[in-house]
Amino acid sequence: MSLKEKINEDLKAAMKGGEKIKLSAIRSLRAAILELEKSPKFKGEITKDDELKILTSAVKKRKEAIEQYEKAGRTELVERETKELEVIQAYLPKQLSEEELLKEVKKLAEEINATSKADFPRLMPLAIKTLKGRVEGKLIKDAVEKILKLD
Secondary structure, eight states, X not given: OOHXXXXXXXXHHHHHHTOHHHHHXXXXXXXXXXXHHHSTTOOSSOXXXXXXXXXXXXXXXXXXXXXXXXXXXXXXXXXXXXXXXXXXXXXXXXXXXXXXXXXXXHHHHHHTTOOSGGGHHHHHHHHHHHHBTTBOHHHHHHHHHHHTTOO
């Protein structure tokens, strides 16, 4: 089942259940999908990469909003955004723990024989490509730096 189909199913369920926050989060994802489909650059079907981009973008927006609301002392909005974030994250692939992330990056480093700071430009793109959607980009960068001992 594609992300679009899953979202449409969950949208109906949230409407029937009267879950306002879940409904709001799902509607925003649905809008992002429709926006992508109607964009002039888009042709054909939505790929898994497109789905990941939509989800990670939505997660990033929520996290930024939470940060801004916390600075402004708007706890009710922080709560709402946090709940929406949880709904959106449920659509993402299982996220890696820090330990799992380090293990994966170490394995990639061994595959390409990356051992020093000079290997960062080779390892980082490979790690991003391999781990995309399973962990945030900043965490990948931190793990690569740790493996290559750049801190």
